[in-house]
Amino acid sequence: MAIILMGQPSALGLLPDYVWFLLALSTLALGVLYRLALPKPIPDIPYDKKAAKSVLGHMKDMIDFRTANGNRITPWYEQYQRKVGAPLTQFFPGPFARPILVLTDFWEVQDILLRRSREFGRGPRVTKIFRFTTPEFHVALQQEDPRYKANKGLVRDSMSPTLLEQVSGPRIYNCASDLVALWKFKLSAADQQPFYAHDDIFGAISDMILASLFAFNSDMGTTRQQLRYLESLDKDLPTNQKDHKGIHFPKLPPLPYYASFELLSEHQSDQTKTPFPLLHHYLAMLFRPELRAVYGIIKQFEVTEIDKALMRLKDNNTKTCTLDYMIMREQEAATSENREPVYHKPGICDGLSGYYLAGHETSATSLSWALKFLSSHADCQARLRDALHRSHATALREGRSPTMEEITGTKVAYLDAVIEETLRHHAPLQPTFRAANDDAVVLGCQVPKGTTILMPMTGPSLLAPGFLVPRGLRSASFPKDGGRHAWAAEDVHLFKPERWLRRDDAGEEVYDASAGPMMTFGFGPRQCFGKRLGYLQMQTVLTLLIWNLDFMSLDGVLGSYETVELATIRPKYSYVKLREVRGN
Numbered sequence: 001m002a003i004i005l006m007g008q009p010s011a012l013g014l015l016p017d018y019v020w021f022l023l024a025l026s027t028l029a030l031g032v033l034y035r036l037a038l039p040k041p042i043p044d045i046p047y048d049k050k051a052a053k054s055v056l057g058h059m060k061d062m063i064d065f066r067t068a069n070g071n072r073i074t075p076w077y078e079q080y081q082r083k084v085g086a087p088l089t090q091f092f093p094g095p096f097a098r099p100i101l102v103l104t105d106f107w108e109v110q111d112i113l114l115r116r117s118r119e120f121g122r123g124p125r126v127t128k129i130f131r132f133t134t135p136e137f138h139v140a141l142q143q144e145d146p147r148y149k150a151n152k153g154l155v156r157d158s159m160s161p162t163l164l165e166q167v168s169g170p171r172i173y174n175c176a177s178d179l180v181a182l183w184k185f186k187l188s189a190a191d192q193q194p195f196y197a198h199d200d201i202f203g204a205i206s207d208m209i210l211a212s213l214f215a216f217n218s219d220m221g222t223t224r225q226q227l228r229y230l231e232s233l234d235k236d237l238p239t240n241q242k243d244h245k246g247i248h249f250p251k252l253p254p255l256p257y258y259a260s261f262e263l264l265s266e267h268q269s270d271q272t273k274t275p276f277p278l279l280h281h282y283l284a285m286l287f288r289p290e291l292r293a294v295y296g297i298i299k300q301f302e303v304t305e306i307d308k309a310l311m312r313l314k315d316n317n318t319k320t321c322t323l324d325y326m327i328m329r330e331q332e333a334a335t336s337e338n339r340e341p342v343y344h345k346p347g348i349c350d351g352l353s354g355y356y357l358a359g360h361e362t363s364a365t366s367l368s369w370a371l372k373f374l375s376s377h378a379d380c381q382a383r384l385r386d387a388l389h390r391s392h393a394t395a396l397r398e399g400r401s402p403t404m405e406e407i408t409g410t411k412v413a414y415l416d417a418v419i420e421e422t423l424r425h426h427a428p429l430q431p432t433f434r435a436a437n438d439d440a441v442v443l444g445c446q447v448p449k450g451t452t453i454l455m456p457m458t459g460p461s462l463l464a465p466g467f468l469v470p471r472g473l474r475s476a477s478f479p480k481d482g483g484r485h486a487w488a489a490e491d492v493h494l495f496k497p498e499r500w501l502r503r504d505d506a507g508e509e510v511y512d513a514s515a516g517p518m519m520t521f522g523f524g525p526r527q528c529f530g531k532r533l534g535y536l537q538m539q540t541v542l543t544l545l546i547w548n549l550d551f552m553s554l555d556g557v558l559g560s561y562e563t564v565e566l567a568t569i570r571p572k573y574s575y576v577k578l579r580e581v582r583g584n
């Protein structure tokens with residue numbers, strides 16, 4: 001050792017011995033690092049053998065796929081699953097990373113989400129996605145975290161039948177009526193040309209969510225303001241034939257808090273796609289001053305609304321929106337914990353932002369897809385209009401739209417079927433993730449504690465024939481009768497609302513919510529918290545739109561089903577070509 005340190009030339013050449021020693025040490029270290037960086041497949045779970053030999057695992061493959069597919073990644077999972085040819089596979093996201101499992105078998109997924117929720121939790125992946133947007137919204141918290149129950153408790157009233165019926169319902173109805181009015185105005189100006197619909201749909205749903213959250217008066221909605229603005233332009237209405245010949249009407253600039261929520265949502269969606277989320281966040285904060293500003297704008301907006309709610313409640317103690325109920329819940333929690341209420345705390349502010357982010361894009365995206373399907377399936381649209389006319393015969397006779405009470409008080413089986421079939425084809429939020437809380441067994445394979453399982457909401461068993469899974473590989477909690485029936489292989493891929501209908505004992509056609517595989521809202525304790533609100537929005541908006549407007553089919557690219565993946569998976573071309581429905 002002393003000789004080496006003295007730097008004597010070695011017998012092997014001119015370099016001193018210690019250099020050779022360091023070289024040997026570095027080679028050894030590199031070898032160890034290389035081995036550590038290589039994927040470590042979990043035994044017995046099938047995978048792509050080639051990727052397992054590269055330190056990058058599937059990273060390059062996934063980046064190439066995104067580059068070639070307009071930044072989309074969800075189809076990659078389905079493609080991978082087919083390539084490996086099994087319902088449970090593993091892929092390797094990058095150097096040093098643990099394998100991630102992909103499970104594409106509706107029945108097994110349902111079993112895990114619904115009956116095995118103690119074994120499989122939310123997992124750190126989802127927490128990380130939300131860490132720079134709404135870290136204390138309950139979606140991001142593990143069930144074991146005491147803040148999960150507490151923060152979920154703050155918003156729990158928002159989905160109660162009373163609040164949905166008395167607060168959210170009437171506001172949803174007003175905003176949907178505003179959308180009908182806006183589109184009636186636009187259709188006469190567009191003269192049967194298709195026009196861009198995305199901003200109107202997202203604006204109307206955003207109005208609904210904000211109106212349910214805060215005590216906004218109905219004149220504050222973007223849809224109504226947009227209509228007033230277009231009316232003010234009168235005959236000089238400049239229309240802009242854009243990219244693919246759809247008309248783009250002039251638009252009011254968005255309100256600052258609206259624009260800020262949009263940017264926050266975009267930032268959150270970027271977190272799901274980048275291989276380096278932490279770096280991505282800090283670089284974005286460094287180089288995008290508009291993103292830095294978003295945090296302050298939203299905080300200021302929410303603090304002002306919280307203070308207004310406190311004044312309202314002090315004055316007359318009447319609760320008029322979700323925020324008022326959140327304040328009440330914080331007061332109750334404070335009393336039971338013997339502390340002062342904290343109104344501007346992250347649990348409340350993230351609850352407000354999270355509610356907006358979770359509820360806005362999902363419903364708006366689903367509505368965009370429903371209109372796309374209905375405009376390209378004229379038969380379904382006609383059948384839906386007919387079902388609405390028969391179910392709301394009084395409104396039809398009186399030549400008016402159905403009221404909110406009529407909409408919520410009447411079951412229209414075909415409407416529910418159209419909504420469910422839309423959601424089956426285009427789950428706006430996917431995939432779902434879970435992580436094993438302990439060592440577990442899935443389809444007969446050992447899954448080590450901490451492993452993430454990714455569950456796509458399209459592909460085998462949902463929109464394509466599933467893999468054959470022997471009954472013996474199912475868990476002990478799996479239902480004895482095998483659960484929901486599989487969809488018929490020959491039409492599983494088709495848009496066919498009828499698949500959700502059956503005859504009841506009295507021979508009536510009824511909607512059957514468990515007719516077959518579909519998991520767009522997830523299942524179990526962590527299933528979508530806003531499912532009821534989402535359905536209520538879709539039922540109300542579709543009823544009013546289909547009642548008043550005829551959605552004509554769109555040619556060429558405007559009618560295509562291409563997708564873009566942002567926070568949700570949206571149609572790339574969201575256009576409508578309208579005619580007024582006469583004689584209602």
Ligand code: HEM
Nearest residue numbers: 139358359362363366520521522523526527528529530534
């Ligand atoms: C069509 C509309 C919607 C769809 C398709 C949808 C879909 C989903 C999905 C797939 C999940 C994850 C489920 C899981 O991991 O098992 C989820 C969770 C959640 N959704 Fe929705 N959602 C919709 C509307 C809404 C609305 C309107 C709100 C609220 C205003 C909302 C709030 C939430 C929350 C808070 C969670 C997290 C629940 C938890 O982790 O405990 N969603 N949603």
